[in-house]
Amino acid sequence: MSEVDSNIDRHWQRFTLKQKLSRYAVYLSFMIALILSLRTVQVIPEFFYDAPEQIADLFSRMWPISFEFYQISVHDAMIETLNIATLGTLVTLVFAVPLAFMNASNIVDSPWSHWVAKFFLVSSRSINSLVWALLFVAIFGPGVIAGVLAIAFRSVGFIGKLLAEAIEEINMGSVEALRATGAPWGAVLLKGYWPQVKPAFFSIVLFRWDINVRESAVLGLVGAGGIGIVLNNSMNLFEWQQVAMSLIAIFVIVILAEVLVVNIRKHLI
């Protein structure tokens, strides 16, 4: 018995037959889903074949780019867009931070509070910022206020959820030690939770600001202020050279925002 027979072939397979079959079933259902959805979207062939020509046509109309349009309209609108994004992100924090606390099980240990927080966080996320903007334009009229609130309400869910998750991941040992010193609740929050959450907090907020810069560029399409209004007007007037200028401005701002965020984050962590 003790002698090992080296002639016996050991059998090894990564997956069992059942696992293999279920993997193939998943591939197959993906294929079926793809075919079904292709049949539903009803591509109109005339437009489809025409597309390359149309693209070339569009680009030719955009050229030469109307750089003088930057001073006329784009500059002010772009500043407005940045203001909407920044103000919106700041307003969000007023709601998102308390909701994150209520949602983090290691701060508030009550299912009731978690459900309330989840309700607000999920409703905020389930509505696109364009839809929020439509609502607020209807309430406050077209302009910057509607844009700021749209950005703020959409971001609450994002920041609240991610911040709550970051809080739940901290090392509770330090918090326990501070509670053991008899520190009041606020001091435990400041000295136990906050130092550990700080890098994640700034990361999340900067990331959301970065997203908000892009989102607020579109909000003008529904009248909520910013570069979107300028873009929309130029398109309606078929001023494609101005459209090109606006698009380039958005592109440059988004790149700059990205560079800025990366650099700030590097210094914070």
Next chain:
Amino acid sequence: MTSTQPFLEIKGLKKEYIAGKPILKGIDMTISDPGIIAIIGPSGTGKSTLIRCINRLIDSTEGQIIFDNSDVCQAKGTLLRHLRRQVGMVFQEYNLVERLTVIENILTGRLGYMSSWQAWRRDFSQHDINTAFELLDAVGLSEHAKNRADSLSGGQRQRVGIARAVMQDPQILLADEPTSSLDPKTAVEIMELLTKFSCEKNIPALVNMHDVSLARKFANRIIGMADGYIVYDGDPDGITDENLKQIYGGEEWLN
């Protein structure tokens, strides 16, 4: 505290994490003298639970813990905080706030005496700041004052942990396996520090430990726990192989 009044008195303490399955089955002890008191016993016998019941990091199920004329088990809110700040605690995993500097970690020992607003303003009194630096000297980490806690080694972190506990100006020190994550030499140094502070402050230090020889060397009283009860309570020299067999079970390991 007068000499007639004990530092700490525990009466009939029970704790059940799951109803019907007690882990502490009735602990009685009185601590009247300063110095190191070692609690030994196998894993899972409730040593940590006992220590954590004393400052209410864990709520006990039944019994009384009399400290500073109050029952810790019944205390709430401000009274509980005021009891806690007189109890210094040292943890096995140090539990420092890693992203704060060493000196700020030691200063957090004073948070129990401050409001949240003062904590936010970092409004520590000059006296507290002086004490913190003296303690830092005493644990031999003066040159690390402005380093972040996560840049320290295990032994150094535990020294900061002890300094933080002493910073509370406690009436009693609790230490939950303070040396279990450390090498033997560092473990001795940590025990020496605990002994030093308990002598200087003339307070008892209740220390959970695995290492019987370390307990014999430093403690002036040993409490042996097995199966949720205290089975030995007395002089470190008085503990026999028979006692150890009762505490840990089996006997092969003794030889």
